[in-house]
Amino acid sequence: MHLVYPAVLSALLFCTGLYGVLARRNAILVLMSVELMLNAVNLNLVAFDVWLSRAARDTLHSGQALTLFTIAVAAAEIGIGLAIVLAVYRNRGTSDIDKLRDTAEGPDDAEPGAVAAQKTEATA
Amino acid sequence: MSPAPILAAAPHGFLSPTGVEIAFLLVGLVTFGAALITVTTRQLVHAALWLVVALGGLAVEYLLLTAEFIAWVQVLIYVGSVVVLLLFGLMLTRAPIGRSPDADSGNRWAALAVAVAAAVALVWVVADAFRTTWIDLTGPAAGTTHVTGASLFRYWVLPFEALSVLLLAALVGAIVLSRKARAGEDAGTGADDRDEAAGATPAPVPAQKDGAR
Numbered sequence: 001m002h003l004v005y006p007a008v009l010s011a012l013l014f015c016t017g018l019y020g021v022l023a024r025r026n027a028i029l030v031l032m033s034v035e036l037m038l039n040a041v042n043l044n045l046v047a048f049d050v051w052l053s054r055a056a057r058d059t060l061h062s063g064q065a066l067t068l069f070t071i072a073v074a075a076a077e078i079g080i081g082l083a084i085v086l087a088v089y090r091n092r093g094t095s096d097i098d099k100l101r102d103t104a105e106g107p108d109d110a111e112p113g114a115v116a117a118q119k120t121e122a123t124a
Numbered sequence: 125m126s127p128a129p130i131l132a133a134a135p136h137g138f139l140s141p142t143g144v145e146i147a148f149l150l151v152g153l154v155t156f157g158a159a160l161i162t163v164t165t166r167q168l169v170h171a172a173l174w175l176v177v178a179l180g181g182l183a184v185e186y187l188l189l190t191a192e193f194i195a196w197v198q199v200l201i202y203v204g205s206v207v208v209l210l211l212f213g214l215m216l217t218r219a220p221i222g223r224s225p226d227a228d229s230g231n232r233w234a235a236l237a238v239a240v241a242a243a244v245a246l247v248w249v250v251a252d253a254f255r256t257t258w259i260d261l262t263g264p265a266a267g268t269t270h271v272t273g274a275s276l277f278r279y280w281v282l283p284f285e286a287l288s289v290l291l292l293a294a295l296v297g298a299i300v301l302s303r304k305a306r307a308g309e310d311a312g313t314g315a316d317d318r319d320e321a322a323g324a325t326p327a328p329v330p331a332q333k334d335g336a337r
Contacts, residue, residue, distance in 0.1 A: 001145050003257040006189065007250040009152040013159055013178075015243035020163030022235030023228050028213045029168065032175050035206060036159050039182050042198075046191045047259065050267065054260040061275035064267055065283070067194050068276065071201050072287050076294035078206050082213045083301040095217045098229050 006047035014040035027085045027095045031078060038074045042067045144261060148188050155181030166227045168219040172210050179203050189259070191267030 013036055020033025049063020089095045141149070158177035165171050179202040186195035265271070276284060 001142070001148060001189070001259045001261055003254040003259055004251050005145060005148050005152065006185065007254055008247050009148075009156065009185070011246035011250055012156055012243055013182075015239045015246065016156070016159040016163055018242055019235050019239035022238060023232045024163065025226060025229040026168060026219070026224075028210060028217065028219070029163075029171055029227065031213075032171060032210060033163055035175065035202070035210075036162065036178065039179060039202070042194075043182060043185060046186055046189055046194055046267070050189050050191060050261070051257065051259045053266045054263070059275070060279050061266075061272060062280075064191060064194055064272050065276055065280040067191075068197060068272075069283060069287055071194075071197055072291060075201055075206060076291055078209055079298045080294055080301070082209055083298040085213060086216055087301050089217045095219075096226075 003047065003051055006043055010040045010044040010047070012040075013037075013043065025096055025098050027088070027097050028082070030097065031081050031085070034081075035074060035078065038070060038077075042070055045070070144188055148185060151181050151184045151188070155185065164228075166223045166225065167221075168214050168224060168227065169211070169221065172207055172214060175210070176203055176207050179207070186267075189267070190261060190265040191272075192265065193267055193269045193272040 017033045017036030017038075017040060020036065021030055024030050024033060045063040045067045049061060049067070052063065053059070053061060085095050088100065092100065094100075155178050158174045158181060162171050162174040162178055165174065179198065183195045183198040183203070186192070186198060
């Protein structure tokens with residue numbers, strides 16, 4: 001198989017995930033896009049492992065071992081990420097990352113007022 | 125662009141794809157389309173379901189690349205547990221059923237520009253670098269359970285054990301993060317009586333993740 005097929009598919013999937021991370025507003029959709037990016041990396045690792053295990057006699061199978069590690073780390077990441085999202089949702093009543101601007105700096109001072117109002121509303 | 129005369133002498137024809145390549149291409153198109161729908165649809169639950177298609181397509185790609193153990197791990201962990209976790213998350217954050225008009229943020233066009241620029245650059249570089257590289261898929265499979273297990277437990281034992289510690293830490297961290305703060309412990313942050321149902325949410329998180337391991 002031509003190595004370009006998995007490599008190009010992996011690049012396209014990675015950029016799709018990149019778009020999702022940048023453009024989505026719901027935190028859980030951002031996590032889904034992160035999963036897409038991690039899977040693109042996994043595809044690259046597997047393809048290059050299959051190539052190198054034949055071509056260069058890489059007997060360690062490092063690509064597949066790293067793929068398994070990436071999958072496990074992604075599982076841990078999704079658990080922690082969802083726990084954080086749920087904690088934020090419980091405290092703020094939203095999982096909209098555009099509204100979580102407590103640490104934001106910049107000229108738009110209208111936002112902190114709205115966030116503070118929303119926080120008091122959530123506390124009350 | 126006609127590198128065919130140069131590569132005609134090569135053992136692999138450039139313009140005559142094999143059956144595996146055609147299957148890879150078709151499944152890759154399905155995967156890429158499902159990924160595109162995942163990041164663009166306005167229905168949040170549909171995004172999670174299209175993610176299943178994308179991840180399952182990737183599992184088929186792993187099978188075509190003869191990495192069968194990775195493929196089954198992919199099906200088990202991603203399709204079986206990560207998507208279920210995401211659906212639980214959507215459910216517990218009261219995601220709207222149906223079309224939600226504010227699924228995409230305002231910087232959608234900037235994100236699109238960045239993603240397209242990155243895709244063009246990456247595809248160009250990758251296609252240029254590996255234009256004449258072929259994967260030899262004949263012979264014994266490179267990723268059977270036997271081969272993967274042997275390499276994993278012969279050369280990668282220490283990272284493997286460290287990974288189990290990391291998973292344990294993540295599990296404990298998820299429990300600590302999602303534990304409901306007691307009333308007397310810190311009354312200052314007492315905002316979590318807002319949603320009683322959300323207090324019981326994290327139970328699926330460690331359970332699913334434990335199964336994923």
